[in-house]
Amino acid sequence: MPKFGKPPEDHGPKERASRSEKQRSYETGHEVPIPGGSRIGTCAHVLPHLAPLLALHSCAPSTLPDPDAFTERLAAPLAFGPRPQRLTWRAVRVLTASDRGLRVMMSSLSRLPVRQWWSQWSRDDRAAARETFSMMGSGSGFVTDLRQARPERSSYRESTLRSLPCPTLVTASRHDGGVAFEHAEDFGRTIPRVRLVETGAPSHFHWLGASRGSVSRAVREFLAA
Numbered sequence: 001m002p003k004f005g006k007p008p009e010d011h012g013p014k015e016r017a018s019r020s021e022k023q024r025s026y027e028t029g030h031e032v033p034i035p036g037g038s039r040i041g042t043c044a045h046v047l048p049h050l051a052p053l054l055a056l057h058s059c060a061p062s063t064l065p066d067p068d069a070f071t072e073r074l075a076a077p078l079a080f081g082p083r084p085q086r087l088t089w090r091a092v093r094v095l096t097a098s099d100r101g102l103r104v105m106m107s108s109l110s111r112l113p114v115r116q117w118w119s120q121w122s123r124d125d126r127a128a129a130r131e132t133f134s135m136m137g138s139g140s141g142f143v144t145d146l147r148q149a150r151p152e153r154s155s156y157r158e159s160t161l162r163s164l165p166c167p168t169l170v171t172a173s174r175h176d177g178g179v180a181f182e183h184a185e186d187f188g189r190t191i192p193r194v195r196l197v198e199t200g201a202p203s204h205f206h207w208l209g210a211s212r213g214s215v216s217r218a219v220r221e222f223l224a225a
Contacts, residue, residue, distance in 0.1 A: 106205070167193045169218065172196070
């Protein structure tokens, strides 16, 4: 399933990067948030003044394909393509409205049994998770991400990652059910100036629960280095 909120429509990675430069409010800010995918490396190349530092949190694809399983790569456009995605996300919002449904959804984003870590989430954490799901959508951008993440584009992704000009922080967890930890390890082998931090987060939602502190600490140390 898509790991982020609503992506932009398909205008090509370089055009999307140039378009984002027009958002002048970012130029005086501290972060430029960009959904995962090949556009991250492209933005770092095309807009280096907006990306003096790069942080990849639970991110894919690396040089490895994403989704990892062949069957998932076949099924993803059927559920998250431009037309069916509205029904898919409507069903997700209905499901996650209850604690039981939210647990079911989070079980797909964790490699651990939910019962092992559910108690670490406060009521506010659960509300934040529901809000995240409520804002998610695929548009046509997710299908573009799928094309960019195909196995046959691995060489292109490797070339982009190996030539990244900026220091890069990669945070990831072996328990993440949304993005395999192998992507983080691959980033660690491929990106020249990289720092890999294992967060121990119990799910793909690394910013919720006890792992929030370890991720924040990793970012602070990276910025201070």
